[in-house]
Amino acid sequence: MKMSKTKLIFTGGFLGAGKTTLLQYVSGLLAANGQTVGFITNDQAEGLVDTQLLTKSDGIIKEISGSCFCCNYTGFTDVIGELLQDPKGVDVIIAEPVGSCTDISATVLQPLKDQLSSVVAMAPFTVLADPVKLERILDGEDGGMHPSAAYIYRKQLEESDVILISKTDSIPPEQLQRLTDKVNLVYPGRKVLSASAYNGTGIETWLDHVMESTVSGSRIVAVDYDVYAEGEAVLGWLNASVLLQGPSVDWDGFLAAYFERLNAVLGTARVGHIKIMVECMGNRYRIGNQTGTPDTLRFRGSAGISNIAQMTINARVESDPEVLEQQVFEALTQTVSDAMFYEIRQCRSLSPGYPQPVHKYHYVVA
Numbered sequence: 630m631k632m633s634k635t636k637l638i639f640t641g642g643f644l645g646a647g648k649t650t651l652l653q654y655v656s657g658l659l660a661a662n663g664q665t666v667g668f669i670t671n672d673q674a675e676g677l678v679d680t681q682l683l684t685k686s687d688g689i690i691k692e693i694s695g696s697c698f699c700c701n702y703t704g705f706t707d708v709i710g711e712l713l714q715d716p717k718g719v720d721v722i723i724a725e726p727v728g729s730c731t732d733i734s735a736t737v738l739q740p741l742k743d744q745l746s747s748v749v750a751m752a753p754f755t756v757l758a759d760p761v762k763l764e765r766i767l768d769g770e771d772g773g774m775h776p777s778a779a780y781i782y783r784k785q786l787e788e789s790d791v792i793l794i795s796k797t798d799s800i801p802p803e804q805l806q807r808l809t810d811k812v813n814l815v816y817p818g819r820k821v822l823s824a825s826a827y828n829g830t831g832i833e834t835w836l837d838h839v840m841e842s843t844v845s846g847s848r849i850v851a852v853d854y855d856v857y858a859e860g861e862a863v864l865g866w867l868n869a870s871v872l873l874q875g876p877s878v879d880w881d882g883f884l885a886a887y888f889e890r891l892n893a894v895l896g897t898a899r900v901g902h903i904k905i906m907v908e909c910m911g912n913r914y915r916i917g918n919q920t921g922t923p924d925t926l927r928f929r930g931s932a933g934i935s936n937i938a939q940m941t942i943n944a945r946v947e948s949d950p951e952v953l954e955q956q957v958f959e960a961l962t963q964t965v966s967d968a969m970f971y972e973i974r975q976c977r978s979l980s981p982g983y984p985q986p987v988h989k990y991h992y993v994v995a
């Protein structure tokens with residue numbers, strides 16, 4: 630029987646900040662240390678690339694879809710309960726909230742401390758921030774987002790216990806130092822750390838801190854729900870799954886061509902995050918991630934050449950969800966050659982509704 634409490638590492642940050650990549654790295658580290666990890670992903674609709682990707686790594690994966698943790702708090706605690714009951718004995722639970730969520734301290738962390746502190750030890754609430762977007766936000770810009778989405782971004786940073794500057798491999802050390810100084814100035818009292826999930830720098834320092842510290846949800850910030858709701862509602866949300874068939878298709882080339890067509894069709898619509906996975910039999914896959922303008926597009930993995938593949942599309946774009954759905958499939962029709970077929974297996978597009986959290990605490994639970 631497990632003697633110590635299960636640790637809950639709750640890690641937020643805006644769409645594309647690098648949460649899943651970091652947390653996947655961390656579950657690998659924990660697993661290598663002999664710890665059993667439970668992972669809870671979250672989205673407004675089912676069919677997450679993140680869940681599919683994590684299934685390929687160690688740990689027990691659960692997805693909460695249809696609503697965020699705050700608005701489906703009971704669904705979230707039910708899943709925590711299932712993980713705690715797991716016969717393997719889960720040592721660490723990692724939870725990644727929806728990237729456009731805020732007021733998490735009042736709506737999730739305080740109730741968790743209130744209700745589950747006898748079985749779960751909460752880690753400090755870390756908010757991840759992509760260095761390029763972060764610097765623009767700190768400089769008072771909107772970082773290429775709708776002003777209300779930028780408001781959410783700021784609120785996320787404000788309610789954190791730890792701010793973790795991500796993707797440090799992509800910026801020079803002087804810029805990191807400057808950014809760290811600015812974050813300390815604007816958000817005093819938070820622990821400011823930095824890491825790269827690409828080369829591993831800083832991750833163990835962050836992990837040691839969150840595993841040891843028990844200060845979680847140390848502040849509740851004032852959030853204007855009308856602005857928050859607008860910041861979420863400007864995003865069209867689409868999750869789709871498509872079966873693709875064709876003679877000896879080079880799927881990596883196909884995915885690159887698809888992104889090119891999609892960006893042409895989307896025009897000037899601002900991208901929050903587009904994440905697409907093409908997967909072939911034999912566990913081969915390629916993922917494309919775009920977290921802003923087309924120059925942010927990155928690929929990894931390889932799906933190789935074959936006759937059949939499954940494509941999972943997660944798109945969060947500042948656009949009407951119906952228009953986004955049309956554009957996603959128009960780009961697909963343009964990309965498939967005459968010799969190819971595609972079949973839409975599942976598709977959900979929506980615009981997030983007004984946030985209605987189950988709980989909203991006005992005081993910090995000790």
Ligand SMILES: Nc1nc2c(ncn2[C@@H]2O[C@H](COP(=O)(O)OP(=O)(O)O)[C@@H](O)[C@H]2O)c(=O)[nH]1
Pocket residue numbers: 642643644645646647648649650651728795796797798799824825826827828902904918919920927
């Ligand atoms: N350069 C760099 N890119 C990263 C790093 N971590 C994540 N990314 C990229 O950032 C994009 C978004 O990552 P993801 O983990 O899906 O972000 P999430 O939306 O916050 O879960 C992807 O293209 C990742 O490959 C990092 O440490 N360095």
Ligand SMILES: [Mg+2]
Pocket residue numbers: 648649650679725
């Ligand atoms: Mg993610």
